[in-house]
Structures are given as structure tokens and as C-alpha cells.
Amino acid sequence: MDNASFSGVIVSEDKKGGWTYVVWPGSADFFGTRKASKVVARIGSHEFNVTCLPVGDGTHMLPLSKSVMSSIGKRAGETIVIEVRKR
Numbered sequence: 867m868d869n870a871s872f873s874g875v876i877v878s879e880d881k882k883g884g885w886t887y888v889v890w891p892g893s894a895d896f897f898g899t900r901k902a903s904k905v906v907a908r909i910g911s912h913e914f915n916v917t918c919l920p921v922g923d924g925t926h927m928l929p930l931s932k933s934v935m936s937s938i939g940k941r942a943g944e945t946i947v948i949e950v951r952k953r
């Protein structure tokens with residue numbers, strides 16, 4: 867299985883240099899590892915390359931850059947659907 871889809875709430879850490887991300891439940895099962903993994907992600911019509919980073923509990927966080935946030939027109943606290951495929 868090289869493609870997956872999940873939904874999650876956008877989290878934004880409220881500190882200087884804080885991350886904006888979505889936690890992906892079950893991601894370690896999809897990747898077959900708890901290490902950082904590269905994917906092509908799609909939110910709506912916006913597609914981008916990103917590295918999913920392990921959180922340590924079997925999930926990964928999918929970081930969302932400022933440019934991605936601007937492109938998708940969403941804010942922290944909103945739920946989004948993300949489609950991913952391994953690269």
C-alpha cells in the first residue's frame with residue numbers, strides 16, 4: 867500500500883519557532899517504520915513534498931509550512947483531509 871488518506875486537526879505550537887502540523891494516527895503501520903519518512907501530500911488541490919516526522923508513540927507529524935497554510939486557506943484548529951503517497 868503506497869497511498870493513504872487521513873483527516874486531522876491542524877495544530878500550531880504557540881511559541882517562537884513552533885511547528886504547525888497534523889498528527890497522523892497509524893502512520894508507523896503505513897510506513898513500516900517509526901523513522902522520518904518522505905511523502906507527497908495533497909490537501910484539496912494543493913500538492914507538496916514533505917517529510918513526516920516521528921512523534922515517538924507510533925504516529926508521525928506532517929509539518930505544514932506557512933506557504934502550504936496560505937495555499938490551503940486553513941488555520942490551526944481546523945480539520946483537514948490529507949492524501950499521501952510514498953516517494
